[in-house]
Amino acid sequence: xxxxxxxxxxxxxxxxxxxxxxxxxxxxxxxxxxxxxxxxxxxxxxxxxxxxxxxxxxxxxxxxxxxxxxxxxxxxxxxxxxxxxxxxxxxxxxxxxxxxxxxxxxxxxxxxxxxxxxxxxxxxxxxxxxxxxxxxxxxxxxxxxxxxxxxxxxxxxxxxxxxxxxxxxxxxxxxxxxxxxxxxxxxxxxxxxxxxxxxxxxxxxxxxxxxxxxxxxxxxxxxxxxxxxxxxxxxxxxxxxxxxxxxxxxxxxxxxxxxxxxxxxxxxxxxxxxxxxxxxxxxxxxxxxxxxxxxxxxxxxxxxxxxxxxxxxxxxxxxxxxxxxxxxxxxxxxxxxxxxxxxxxxxxxxxxxxxxxxxxxxxxxxxx
Ligand code: MRU
Numbered sequence: 308x309x310x311x312x313x314x315x316x317x318x319x320x321x322x323x324x325x326x327x328x329x330x331x332x333x334x335x336x337x338x339x340x341x342x343x344x345x346x347x348x349x350x351x352x353x354x355x356x357x358x359x360x361x362x363x364x365x366x367x368x369x370x371x372x373x374x375x376x377x378x379x380x381x382x383x384x385x386x387x388x389x390x391x392x393x394x395x396x397x398x399x400x401x402x403x404x405x406x407x408x409x410x411x412x413x414x415x416x417x418x419x420x421x422x423x424x425x426x427x428x429x430x431x432x433x434x435x436x437x438x439x440x441x442x443x444x445x446x447x448x449x450x451x452x453x454x455x456x457x458x459x460x461x462x463x464x465x466x467x468x469x470x471x472x473x474x475x476x477x478x479x480x481x482x483x484x485x486x487x488x489x490x491x492x493x494x495x496x497x498x499x500x501x502x503x504x505x506x507x508x509x510x511x512x513x514x515x516x517x518x519x520x521x522x523x524x525x526x527x528x529x530x531x532x533x534x535x536x537x538x539x540x541x542x543x544x545x546x547x548x549x550x551x552x553x554x555x556x557x558x559x560x561x562x563x564x565x566x567x568x569x570x571x572x573x574x575x576x577x578x579x580x581x582x583x584x585x586x587x588x589x590x591x592x593x594x595x596x597x598x599x600x601x602x603x604x605x606x607x608x609x610x611x612x613x614x615x616x617x618x619x620x621x622x623x624x625x626x627x628x629x630x631x632x633x634x635x636x637x638x639x640x641x642x643x644x645x646x647x648x649x650x651x652x653x654x655x656x657x658x659x660x661x662x663x664x665x666x667x668x669x670x671x672x673x674x675x
Contacts, residue, residue, distance in 0.1 A: 308475040308489075310340060310521055316480050318360065318369050318435065320428070326379060328372045330360045333476055337517035338615055348377035348390045355397040355404070358508070362477020363551045363587055364438045367403030370394045371431035374411045378427050382420040387412070399600040400560055400638045401551040402589040407434055435479045441584040441652035442481035449487025449547065449582060449650045450494065456544040457496055465491075465544050468501040468534055471562035472514035473549025473582060483582035484547040485515070487650065492524045500526040501537060505562060507608040507635060531564050535571035545578040547650070553581065553588045555674050557643030557658030558595025563636055569645040578647040585652055588663065590670055595640035602637040609633035 308315065321327040321344065332341040334357065343359060345351050351373030354360050360369045377390035391408045398404060411430055418426045456465045471477075473484035481489065491498055500519055505511035512528045519526040529537065537543050546568060552560040559565070559581045572579035592598045610633045613623040627633060646658035656662035664671050 308480060308518065308522060316435070316439070317362075317365050317476050318372060318479060320372070320432075326375070326428075328369070328376060330354060330369065331476070332359045333361060333514060334359050336476070337513050338621055345372075345376065347380060348373050348393065351376055352393050352397050355394070361510070362472060363401035363403040363549070364442070364478040364483065364584055365476070366398060366401055367407035367586060368431070368435045368438055368479050370397075370404050371407045371411050371427075371434045374408065374415070375424065375427040375431050378415075378423050382423045384416070384420065387415060387423070398602055400602045401587075403551075403584075403586045406586050410434065438479040438584065438586070439481060441586070442475075442478050442483055442486045444652035445483055445582050445584065445650050446481060446486030446490035448652070448654050449580070450490045452545060452547075452578070452580065452650070452655075453487055453491040453496060453498060457498075460544065462497070465496065465498040466501060466537075466542055467498060468503070468537065468543045468546040468568070468577075469515060470503040470511065470546075470548045470565050470568055471505045472510040472518075474515055474518045476514050476518055477549060478584075482518075482549075483584060483587075484549045485518070486582065487547060488519075488524060489522060492522070498525070500524060501534070501543060502526050502528045503531050503534060503564065503568070504528055505564065506531055507604075509612075510562065534568050535575075538571050538575035538577045543572075543575075543577050545580065546572050547580045547582055550581045550583045550587050551638055552592070552595070552599050553583050553649065553658075554592045554595045554599070554643075555588070555590050555663060555670075556593045556595070556660050557646060557649065557663060558599075559583075559641045559643070559646060559649075559658065560595055560599045560601075560638050561641065563639050566639040566641045566645075569641040573645050579641075579645065580647050580650055580655075581641075581658070582650045585667075588651075588667075590674055593660075596642065599638075599640055601639070604635045604637045606633035606635055609635050
């Protein structure tokens, strides 16, 4: 996608030195576009943990490049296994992280140590390129949902609600939930996006609003609690969210607050879809509420808010009493029964084991 006319991915290898890894520092957006150069595995792990790079598919791709940086320092099998564990421990909920690391290790364990570095870069590039292709496919498979909503409204503007940031910043390019939106916008459909602010870290207000704005997509930021009201008044035609992990039964783990939006959508008969690349499906897990590990982040993300003052300074202020405790579960699980369906890179399906197996018949043996 483009920032002021220049095409970017959210992670890339420095074209000049051919090995260091660049990311956009998402903790600085929307106030500044800052590129961070990562040169070792500790920096890559820090970037994921501190959410300089975030979003399930992106942390998978960055972890893959983190392995490249790790191998540049030490190609031995012991170091490789240790550094993969270091990267895997950065964030627990998004399955893409473990998926990408396992794919890298499978390739690298079968490679002689002396040959590992170029093989690792090639595999990481393949993961990144496949992510872009999968997200474009999600865009194509999601487009008919927006077209159908437009047809139902006689061509009047379609309102789509989204939560958190599942746009190009959260992936290598295009995004998952935003891919159908970009595809529809590029095709000339009249649409508008309700952007949940997504407390506590404000990925919606800071990141989704920024990237939609850069692409010229009409949007409005709303407080997290506004969605139910908007749905009751017919102001949401459909909701599309991303996912950090989808179970084989179709339960969807995503940013905290997604479940409440799904409940409101269900009550108001608003279609509620999750956009899911294949790498986000965890075939080993069935019951999302019981089995998906939910990241608990720092209480400071809840008690404090960072933003730009009228004078242009970036400042962090405390919004709750100094002696109040805060809890910060970062994700929740929406049970499959509340999902209208899943938009995958292979097509759309019911959020159920039968629906998923129709698109992934090769998984039939392992799960039934
Ligand atoms: O904590 P974050 O910002 O990494 O959470 C991101 C989300 O919850 C996204 O919706 C999800 O990763 C899908 S990204 C395409």
